[in-house]
């Protein structure tokens with residue numbers, strides 16, 4: 001067994017898939033793994049060098065030879081939190097290239113089901129993030145939102161808000177991965193690393209939001225019908241892990 | 253009654269959201285509209301829930317009354333004239349600012365504006381119009397808006413508002429004209445149905461025009477809409493014509509006969525809500541009520557049976573093209589001798605069953621007549637309406653997964669719209685077995701009694717009504733207990749109210765529907 005060890009960013013995953021595929025060792029003799037796993041005996045380990053051209057080759061052939069839809073599927077799968085996503089996508093692609101573009105219908109096939117499962121989980125989390133993310137206004141009028149998603153949905157979430165709040169300056173900060181999407185009004189957005197001390201200081205400045213946050217809490221409280229109180233339902237619909245980032249659940 | 257206008261905005265918001273909360277509609281679905289430069293906001297076809305209140309209901313829109321002042325005295329309503337409560341009103345600016353500032357912070361998907369009747373229906377509707385006009389044109393709000401059409405208001409006003417809002421609703425409130433007379437003396441069935449009919453006609457005329465204009469123009473439905481003023485005039489003419497012909501009666505006799513709906517007919521007996529008004533605006537031409545209209549019926553304030561309720565709902569879907577009928581378990585907020593006592597609290601289980609049945613009507617191809625009848629007028633407390641139906645029609649089962657058509661699959665308990673579609677897609681490549689079904693999202697603990705895979709059942713069962721009933725009641729038992737005890741039932745089914753609101757707003761108009769009833 002030859003193990004290809006690659007990084008966790010989407011591009012690095014494409015590179016891992018490229019190396020594994022092009023090694024011509026036979027699909028059943030190779031495996032893709034993330035960095036930092038314990039090494040097994042009798043396996044040969046190869047580090048995958050991340051290079052843009054490899055990633056490009058992989059994405060191009062998915063888009064050309066399979067379809068844009070399937071590219072979107074595997075792109076989303078590559079954002080998943082599943083540690084084995086690279087290998088799972090690899091298995092999926094083997095099947096997809098053999099069977100053609102209708103593969104997503106064949107959920108009974110394990111390779112397809114795994115990718116389906118990852119993307120379904122990611123999509124659910126994406127929905128939750130666009131529902132429950134809260135912005136507050138910082139000094140210069142910039143809107144700031146902190147999120148902590150399990151899957152790497154920052155790019156998808158930013159696309160949503162870029163369309164919705166196109167005229168605003170905003171920052172979406174992923175606390176888990178310490179990166180941020182920075183949007184400039186009527187311009188566009190980029191993703192930046194935000195682990196520097198400067199960034200941290202900026203993010204930790206207090207926002208001056210008493211008025212609207214207070215109003216929102218008032219509304220949130222008043223809108224519930226007391227005779228129907230059902231905290232369990234509330235919790236099922238709005239899991240506790242999102243609440244630290246939500247205005248209405250922050251006690252002042 | 254003195255209206256306090258000089259009140260602090262926080263207090264106003266508290267009072268006017270508190271007074272609006274009995275309206276259960278909360279979805280922000282039905283229209284997909286991209287963001288636009290120079291405006292704030294967009295909408296998603298499936299809608300978005302932004303939070304959940306302590307009662308487990310979804311919060312999607314800033315749901316407020318414009319004022320809680322009212323000239324009427326509806327018995328069930330907290331805002332009725334005879335109640336001694338603090339009265340206040342918003343100004344249009346206040347509503348606009350709150351909406352925009354909440355939206356910007358991603359608290360809400362848009363505005364839900366309802367109102368008590370201040371001075372007169374016309375005056376109230378004018379205030380609503382002014383608010384919406386400013387919100388759209390001065391504050392450049394491009395997100396979701398749902399407003400009430402005030403019964404009795406000038407049709408011209410209703411129409412103008414219709415071009416600024418996404419969804420409009422008129423609440424039917426009580427399922428019978430008699431109930432209205434007793435409990436809502438200021439309202440009549442005719443007055444309520446009139447704006448409902450007007451909105452229906454307006455939407456229909458717009459669609460018709462869009463479709464006929466799009467012929468020969470590459471199918472662009474939107475481009476050729478007349479500008480709103482002209483379209484408006486046409487609507488109004490048609491509306492008046494219609495009023496002369498019928499006084500807007502709700503004809504529940506006009507229903508399909510039960511015999512015609514047979515199981516396993518064509519795929520077409522059920523399809524998820526599709527929306528042709530996908531854009532609200534193109535080149536500054538506005539659309540009339542692009543997200544369609546909805547209504548609300550109070551459950552348990554008057555003595556109608558479930559059968560009556562779903563017949564009314566069915567008639568509303570068929571005759572008024574409603575997008576949604578919402579059911580609101582009666583909450584006894586006023587101590588009034590004409591209102592039922594309800595010692596057990598609001599009838600939540602009943603509301604839950606009605607929502608389940610409503611889904612069966614809208615997405616599963618069921619007719620009201622199949623679910624209940626004069627002889628069996630109320631839903632089974634222990635079983636959901638679909639299981640209940642299946643048990644009374646065991647002669648149809650078991651169904652062969654690898655052969656049955658879409659409509660037939662939809663009739664199987666434990667199988668929903670989404671899983672039925674997945675089955676159709678997956679079985680093209682290979683015959684399916686029970687473990688496969690699980691992956692496709694079938695709820696086997698219900699479906700196992702009604703399915704075969706390549707001729708085999710999951711476990712050998714007798715097709716015996718009593719036996720299967722007892723098995724299914726076991727599955728359902730905990731849920732019923734939870735509902736009655738206000739507990740955790742909602743997570744267990746996709747069809748209870750809180751899931752429905754969440755789910756509907758997410759998926760109502762998306763072709764992919766989860767459903768495992």
Ligand code: SF4
Pocket residue numbers: 322323324325326329330331332333367368369436
């Ligand atoms: S019209 Fe009736 S239901 Fe509506 S606010 Fe007035 S009293 Fe309440």
